[in-house]
Amino acid sequence: MSSYYGDRSHNVPSWESFEAGDDDDIVDTSEYQYASRDHILFCIDASLSMHTPLPDRTNPEGLVRGKSALHQVLEFVADFEKGKVITGPADSVGVVLYNVDTEQLGKKHDKSAGSSISGPGTLVYQSLRMINAEEIKRIIKLVEAVQAEYDAQDGDEDVKTVEPDTLKQEFPARKKAQELNTTEVLRTCNTVFRDAGTKLVGNQRVFLVTDNDEPAGSHTSLNQAQTTYNDLAQLGVAVNTFFIDRPDHRFDPTIFWNTVLGRGEAEDAPKDSAPDQDGLGQLKDIMNDLVVRNAPKRTQFSIPLKFGGKDGDIEIGISGYATVSTQGKGQPKYVRMRGQTVEEVVTKTEYTSAETGAVLPDDEIGQAYQFGNEATVRNVLEPNWWESDEHAAEAQMVADEALRLDMERRRKEEEGEEEDMDKEVRGVMKQVKALEGEEKPKIVARTRLQFTPDEVQQFKSMGLPPQIKILGFQSPRNLKIDENIKHSYFIYPDETAYTGSTRSFAALLKSCLKLDRHALALCRLRTNTQPEFAVLIPQAETFTKDRGQDDPPGFHVIPLPFRDDIRQPPKNMTDNLVATERQAKLMSNVVKRLRFAAGKYRSEAYPNPSLAYHYAQLQSLAFEEDFDPENVQDKTIPKHGGMHKAAGEFMREWNQAIDEDDRCAETMAKGAKRAAVQVDEEDLADVQGSWEKGKLDKLKVQELRDYAKYKKISLEGKSKKADIIDVISEYLEKEGGDKKVKHK
Known part of the structure; x- marks a missing residue:
């Protein structure tokens, strides 16, 4: 089989040419760490400066009260969790606040609500676990209570905004001298992730929000903070920081945070960036981005990818994802109300006999295919009647009857009787031959054919296992846009079945991008699908302006049409x-x-x-x-x-x-063009009369065009109304004796 699709197989490169020249290249596989779930821990600084409301400002509508940074962050968290109910119901969210006066909080805090004091100055307001309605309602009610206190201050514009008492009571700020150092904060984050267990498969991130660019112990505990940060990284937890500017101080990450996080000055925000583009603005943008873009992703298939050599000597694991899918409201579940609890109903399907009503076991249920129009076989799931004992008994009975008739015929011949029994004997003998298989009846209708599930699977799969086998490579110039007839899939490496799949996949992708080639493959994506040919289009990784991933690296699997799938478009x-x-x-x-x-x-x-x-x-x-x-x-x-x-x-x-x-x-009627509409002289506007009165500009452009067309005045290249009026005026001046065209 040729490695090229169609008759365009010139300049076919060999497999060895794709491997040459890249022996010393090191492929970066970090970009292939893919996950479909998010586990986010909000780590929020609750120091006194975070409680302080921002300055009030005015706009055309009136006074706008300045909210505290802590209040705004909690609003973002509440909106984010509400959005996750729809876009990521299986994601986990946790909330930790530090620099909280836990001694003042003491026993007054309601531990049954889900909060716990992790250590001096640290409050785990919401443990890292799958989101649920009760915890979301709790933080929503807190934000609404705080907002109500802000709204109550709108009466007096001369009084500055003060921090609501609700936040002071819920998260009292610790004294400046008692604030926690960064090492203790990061250790708390590490503990929260470890307490969540090993079920956190996916993206694990810490959203750290603070306005303090020089926290306590920033000089003495720098090395310890770096060590703790590295421990989080080894655990697979990424730390995203959101630095907030104070009204009188611009946050400077170079003092402490860049050293701990291992960042250079090139990764910092520009020094002359707008003041409102601080951590709060960035946090709002990323919250919206996570809610919009992080829709649940489901693996469509996980199969091997074979390439190299004649029969695919290299075999790696891949997972496929649908690029286009229909999103519906979801299937409602049947539930049973029992007291104050709701139990989901477990459904079970059973097949019963239509004659006896007894439940049929699986071995008594099969599938049959309709073939032909006759339906004389009453129950095709039973053995063939021609091979049954009933048929043998009937054949023996007919044979006995034929023997009796033959003996009767011979007796009458010996006695000289003239009655002819040959015709009757020949009929019986014909039945015997038919029953013995020498001559079957003309109508033998067996229209429902039964196959085992394994036989049906063999017919559909043509003996091929689920896999993608690359047959060769070719240039994108050999593809046509109309050869894409189905939704494509996107494949990504999968290390579950084959260790090293990520590295091999990255090398294959890099080679295809470098040489501008795509792969032709024979695919069978799932056990219930049929084999088909497809092309694997490589896609390079792209980034947004803030260096976030925009397009992931991988291959688009685009099924190719068979010959009978291609039709000429209608005329x-x-x-x-x-x-x-x-x-x-x-x-x-x-x-x-x-x-x-x-x-x-x-x-x-x-x-x-x-x-x-x-x-x-x-x-x-x-x-x-x-x-x-x-x-x-x-x-x-x-x-x-x-x-x-x-x-x-x-x-x-x-x-x-x-x-x-x-x-x-001109218009189209039944596929043929009709002649252009003819304009009568009586239907024309009084162009000449309007010209004589100096009112040509009062007429419509279409009226002027109809007149010019009737008089065969060329308007080529004239699009503006003023130019059309000049041409018609020049014509009327030359034809001064032209008869007036009456307007009716």
Whole structure:
């Protein structure tokens, strides 16, 4: 079999050419650490400065109270957990606050609510575990109580905003001299992750929020802080920091934090960045990003990938993910109400006999396929009647009857009787031969054929196991855009079955990108699918402006069509008018003005309005909130005002160019073009009369064009109304004796 698709097999490179020249390259496999679940621990500084409200400010609507940084962070956490109910219900979230006066808190704190004092100055407000409605409602009620105290201060504009008592009582700040050093804080984070157990498979992150660029013991405990940070890294926990600026002090990470986190100055924010782009703004952006983009990902298949040599000498493990999937409301579950608890109903399916009503075991249930139109076999799951004991007994009975008739015929022949029994004997003998298999009846209808599950699987799979086997490589020039007929999959390395799969996968991807090649493969992705050919398109890793991953590295698996999948498009889809060069240029101006700011369309940023309405109802019910349909926004509605503001002028130019095209006067009827509509002289506007009165500018452009077309006045290259009026005026001046055209 050729390694190339179609008849374009020229310049076929050998397998060895893909391996040459890269022996000394070191492949970085860190980018392939993929996980579909998030486990996030918020580590929040609750010192006195974090409790202090930011300065009040004014806007055209009036006074805006400045909230404290601690209050704003807790708002972000509450909104984040509410969003995770929909986008990541299996994710884990924890909240730890440090620099809390735990001695003052003492026994007054409600430990039954889920909080615990981990050590002096540290409060584990929410343990790191799978999110649940009770803990989310608890933090929501706390934020609402704090917001109510802020709202109560709106009456007097001359009084500065003060910190609500709720936060002071819930998280009293420790004295400046007693604040914790960074080593103790990171150790607490390490302890929380270890206490969560080994079930935290996925991304493990700490979101550390502080406004103190020189914490306690920053000089004496620097080495210990670095060691503790490295311990977290070895555990697989990443630390994301969000540094907040104080009103009178700009946060400087170079004093302490860059050394602990092993960062250089190049990774710091620019010194001249806007003041409002501090940790609070970054935290808000990343919260929105996590809620929008971190939708649940499910592995579609985990199979081996074979490549190299003749029969795939190299075998690694991969996992495949669907690039496009339908998101629905989910299947409701049957539950049984028993007291105050809700128990899920376990469903069980059983098959019973239609005759006796007895439950049929699995070995008495099979599958059969319909073949033909006859249905004379009553029960095809039983042995064939032609091979049964009943058939043998009937055959013996017919044979005995035939023997009796033959003996009777011979007796009558000997006695001289004239009665002819040959015809009757021949009929019986024919039945005997049919029953013995020498001559079967003309109609033998066995229309339902039974196969075992293993036989059916063999028919569908053609004997191939689930795998992706690379047959060869070719240039992207050998592919056509119309050869993509199905949704593609995205494959990633999987170390579960084969150790070293990540490194081999990374080397294969790097080679394909370097040599501008894609792979042709024979794929069978799951046990219930049929083999098909596909191309593996390599994709390089890309990053956002803040160095976050935008596109992951891997291969897109695009199934290729079989011969009978390719059809010629209908004529009414191809016999369309082709835009002129000027029309195409004007439309390109419209498209450029209406492009997305991010450069590409992100479907996850525009949620399904029906699903959003459904989840908003569930959320309000779960959190015991009032549901307001007006708060559910439909982000799929086009912003017509902004579109016309950005490209309205170009839209008008393009519409005018279409109106000027004479081909637009023609219409399509049953695949044939009709003749252009003829204009009668009586239907024309009084152009000459308007010209004599000096009021040509009062007429519509289409009226002027109809007159010019009737009089065969060339308007080639004239698009503006003023230019059309000049041409018609010049014509009327030359034809001074022209008869007036009456307007009716």
